[in-house]
Amino acid sequence: MKRITSLLIITLLICNCSDVKHNNEANEELIALRAELDSLKAESLNVTKGQIATFLTFQDNNAENAMNFYVDLFDNSKIINVQRWEKNGPVEEGKIMHATFSLNESLFMCSDSPPIHKWGFTPAVSNYIDCKDESELKRLFSKLSENGEVTMPLNNYGFSQKFGWVIDQFGVSWQLNFN
Template identity: 25%
Template structure:
């Protein structure tokens, strides 16, 4: 079950008084335990009500009132969202929590409604299906798609090439020999143990992942995909395009197009296709 764990406001939280370092450390340790146990989904502290507003609904009228608000005991200073087995499980976790305030304080636990709770008023399931669809859409809004490149044994060579040509920044590099679990017998060709099992590198603001794979052959062309590389000026685009084309193949010579002042397509020596371009309406010639 999912619950919201509400930290009720106190005089100190409403005055904007921050907790001391010892309490911050204790709360950080408690949060770490929640995360490691797979309980904590989210959580944050809230600024005093003096920095908030309330919107009053009365028929079609809406009125806005600036904080602070009276009745401190009715306000909240922070919250968690937890996934727990039962209300008892949530209570046990709260009992382990350090007192979040410098004075006596209260923490309230409230279970979330679940879609099944509305079965009586939604016998067809239409509303629940719509809500489930919205939740799925929300979750996909935070999804991230990143290119994963396979180099068939030339990954290290490719990394050095992109570092030189594109000033790529290489992060994690894990070789097959670094794996905590050995590869199944016959999975890797002889001599492939020191090849790159997984690496991450960035070009500009984009992160890419790459691997040598497990010895399988790699297509020599990028007919199924291309990476779009946007740079700020024509001289930079020309330099990058020329360097990427060394040992590769020019698919479309770089030059002016109706959609970009400077655009070209090249497949580099590793079979990776690049669309090099300068953004439209960019008159920089630096």
Template identity: 40%
Template structure:
């Protein structure tokens, strides 16, 4: 058996499908690999994601909608780093991901990067978007 580390995104409030749809729409290779839904009469609302997989920018992610209310959500201390291939792609990603979310560091030049932005999307997931 080969060890493999895969990021796992757990959403609350049944927004997992909406988040996955946004993320896969923003990347050329974006693809929903599989989404298993909770059935009628299950422990979670019917149609929410029990477990799923999607791919963006060459990286596979696992995803689930938690039916248990947690006292925690996402935090920017763990973020998804994206190397954008062009300024136009970077601007598009920053705009789309910040829509309804929050800008932590606006698109600008910083000592570690000539062109960088850090945003939290409307689902609370944190994204660092650097120009490659």
């Protein structure tokens, strides 16, 4: 993951340091480096027919940021496949058309949606995590609530020793539990 992060930083520096007249060359180089980065992150996919996956539709072009945030946050997580919008597509070139990733071996998918819908993420549908210990619970709660919203602070609510509910910075809802 450090190699991928380094590649991304170098890419950003190349793009930010280019003259305006070299902007097209830098943009083409960025697209090529992004494709290389995608291939470095991609893993084999063993999905069975009928398998259920959580699909996150981002209307603010945040699919990649959210996916990378979650993969870095959760153990046993990886990016499986990334397909990007091409030039002249319905959203900005290079944004996520469709991506598949796993979080602690649970299958997720995401995309940057071309149409803006009247709906968004709702806390009525959330991701529930039964944490292995209290330190994991506190770590996840802290990271997921950063720049987000705490809907139920960590506490004993009678049904659990310690439980918390947050809506993260991307609008995705998470219930965190430790018994």
